[in-house]
Amino acid sequence: MFWLPVDRTLDMPLIRQVYEQIRLRILHGELQAEDRLPATRELASNLGVSRNVIIEAYEQLIAEGYLVGFQGSGTYVAKGAYLKQEDKDEFLSLFEMNQHIENDTGVIDFRSGIPALDMFPRKSWGHIAKQVCIETSQSIFGYDHPEGRTELRLVLAQYLKRTRGVNCHPDQLVITSGATQAFSLIANLLLSSEDEIIIEDPITNEIQTIFSSSGTSLYPIPVDEYGMKTDLLPANKRPKFIFVTPSHQFPLGGTLPIQRRIQLIHFARNTDCYIIEDDYDSEFRYQGTPVSSLQGLDPERVIYVGTFSKILSPGLRLGYLILPPSLAQKCKDLKWFMDLHTPSLEQLTLAHFIDGNYLERHIRKMKKVYQVRRDYIKSCLKQEFSNTVTILGDSTGLHLVAEFEDIVFSEDILSKITEHNVKVYPVESHAIQKGNHTNKIILGYGNLSKEEIKEGIKRLKCALTTS
Numbered sequence: 001m002f003w004l005p006v007d008r009t010l011d012m013p014l015i016r017q018v019y020e021q022i023r024l025r026i027l028h029g030e031l032q033a034e035d036r037l038p039a040t041r042e043l044a045s046n047l048g049v050s051r052n053v054i055i056e057a058y059e060q061l062i063a064e065g066y067l068v069g070f071q072g073s074g075t076y077v078a079k080g081a082y083l084k085q086e087d088k089d090e091f092l093s094l095f096e097m098n099q100h101i102e103n104d105t106g107v108i109d110f111r112s113g114i115p116a117l118d119m120f121p122r123k124s125w126g127h128i129a130k131q132v133c134i135e136t137s138q139s140i141f142g143y144d145h146p147e148g149r150t151e152l153r154l155v156l157a158q159y160l161k162r163t164r165g166v167n168c169h170p171d172q173l174v175i176t177s178g179a180t181q182a183f184s185l186i187a188n189l190l191l192s193s194e195d196e197i198i199i200e201d202p203i204t205n206e207i208q209t210i211f212s213s214s215g216t217s218l219y220p221i222p223v224d225e226y227g228m229k230t231d232l233l234p235a236n237k238r239p240k241f242i243f244v245t246p247s248h249q250f251p252l253g254g255t256l257p258i259q260r261r262i263q264l265i266h267f268a269r270n271t272d273c274y275i276i277e278d279d280y281d282s283e284f285r286y287q288g289t290p291v292s293s294l295q296g297l298d299p300e301r302v303i304y305v306g307t308f309s310k311i312l313s314p315g316l317r318l319g320y321l322i323l324p325p326s327l328a329q330k331c332k333d334l335k336w337f338m339d340l341h342t343p344s345l346e347q348l349t350l351a352h353f354i355d356g357n358y359l360e361r362h363i364r365k366m367k368k369v370y371q372v373r374r375d376y377i378k379s380c381l382k383q384e385f386s387n388t389v390t391i392l393g394d395s396t397g398l399h400l401v402a403e404f405e406d407i408v409f410s411e412d413i414l415s416k417i418t419e420h421n422v423k424v425y426p427v428e429s430h431a432i433q434k435g436n437h438t439n440k441i442i443l444g445y446g447n448l449s450k451e452e453i454k455e456g457i458k459r460l461k462c463a464l465t466t467s
C-alpha cells in the first residue's frame with residue numbers, strides 16, 4: 001500500500017504535506033520515472049484525507065513537471081525529475097527536518113544568548129499579530145520604507161530613552177534584521193580594505209568575521225572584568241571605529257565603568273572616529289541599577305545597535321541601529337540595497353507590543369525567570385567544582401563564564417565533554433590573541449530548565465574528572 005505520513009498538528013496544509021513528500025521521493029529516486037501513483041480516491045482513503053487534497057497535490061506536481069497524468073490511464077512519475085544526491089542531509093523530508101531541529105534530545109546545550117523559547121509570549125504576540133494582519137490598511141502588504149515603520153521607530157525611540165537613556169530622534173533609527181544585519185550595514189557604511197578598527201578581545205567570531213571580511217584589520221584591546229581596558233587604547237592609531245559591548249561584555253561579562261566610558265569618548269573625539277555600542281542583552285541586569293547607554297553620553301560619536309533576539313526571540317530577526325544624523329540617510333540607502341526593508345507585519349506587531357506595554361511586562365517576568373536560573377547554575381557549579389571554579393560576568397544577561405583553576409579546554413577535552421552529551425563553549429575560540437582564556441568556558445542558561453542545568457553541570461563534572 002502506498003502511504004505517506006500526514007500530521008494534522010503541523011502548521012502546514014495537508015495538500016502541501018502530500019505534495020512535498022511525493023516531490024522529495026521523486027527527487028531522491030525513491031519513486032522512479034514511469035512509476036504509477038495510486039488513484040486519487042485510493043490514496044485519499046489510505047491516508048484518511050479528502051480526495052481533493054490528493055487531487056490538488058497531484059495537480060501541483062503535474063504543473064511543476066514531476067508527474068504526468070494521462071486521462072483515464074493514471075498518474076505517473078515523469079522522466080528526468082531525479083536529482084542525484086550529493087549530500088543526503090540536503091534532502092531530509094520535512095518531517096525529518098522538523099525532528100532534526102526539535103529533537104536534538106539527550107544533549108544539554110549551554111549555548112549562549114538563547115532566551116527561554118518555551119516562554120515566548122505566544123498569546124499576546126499572536127493576538128496582536130492577528131489584529132495587525134486583519135485591521136491594518138492594505139498598504140502594509142506592499143513595499144515599505146527601508147528605515148522601517150514609523151510607528152515602530154516612534155515607540156522604540158521613546159522606549160530606549162526611558163529605559164536606556166538613549167538620545168535620538170526616530171529619523172536616526174533604522175530597523176534591521178537583527179543586530180547581525182546592523183553590523184553588516186555598519187561595515188558597508190564605514191569600512192574599506194585599508195581601514196583599521198579597534199575591537200574588544202575576546203568578542204564573538206561572527207562579529208570579527210563581519211568587520212574583517214572587507215579586508216579591514218582588527219586591532220584587539222584586551223578585556224578584563226570591567227570590559228575593554230581603555231588605558232591600552234593606542235595613541236598612534238586612527239581607527240574607523242571602536243567596537244564595544246559596554247553593558248555586558250561578550251563573552252566575559254564586564255560592565256564598563258563611567259571612567260572608561262569617558263576615556264573611550266575622549267579617544268574617539270581625539271582620533272575622530274565612531275564608537276559602536278552593541279547593547280545586546282542589558283535589559284536583564286540582576287545586580288545594581290541598570291547602566292545607561294554610552295550613546296546618551298555622545299550621540300554624535302556613538303552608533304547604537306540593539307536587538308530583540310534576547311528579550312523576545314532570535315527567530316523574529318528584529319534589531320535596529322541608531323546613527324548620528326549625518327550617517328542616517330546613507331545607511332537607509334544601504335539597507336534598501338541589501339533587502340529593501342525588514343518585514344512590515346512583524347515591525348507593526350512589535351510596535352503595538354511595545355506601545356501596549358507587553359514588552360516591558362515580558363521583560364520583568366523573564367528577568368525573574370533568568371535570575372533564578374542564574375543563581376541555580378552558580379550554585380550547581382559551586383556544588384560540583386567548589387573553589388576550583390570562578391564565576392565571571394554573571395551580573396547581566398543570559399550567560400556567564402566559568403574559569404577553572406587547572407583545566408585547559410583543549411580539543412580533546414571538549415570532545416570528551418561532547419561525548420557526555422553536554423555542549424559548552426570555550427572563550428578561547430572567540431579570542432583574537434590566543435592563549436589567554438584557555439581555562440574559561442561560556443555557559444548560556446537562558447533556555448535551560450533547572451533540571452537541565454543540574455544534569456548538564458553534573459555531566460560536565462563527570463567528563464572533566466574522567467579525562
Ligand SMILES: Cc1ncc(COP(=O)(O)O)c(C=O)c1O
Pocket residue numbers: 112113177178179180181204245250278280306307308309314318319
Ligand atoms: C555580542 C552579540 N551581539 C549581538 C547579538 C545578536 O544578534 P542578532 O540580533 O542578529 O540575533 C549576539 C547574538 O548572540 C551577540 O552575541
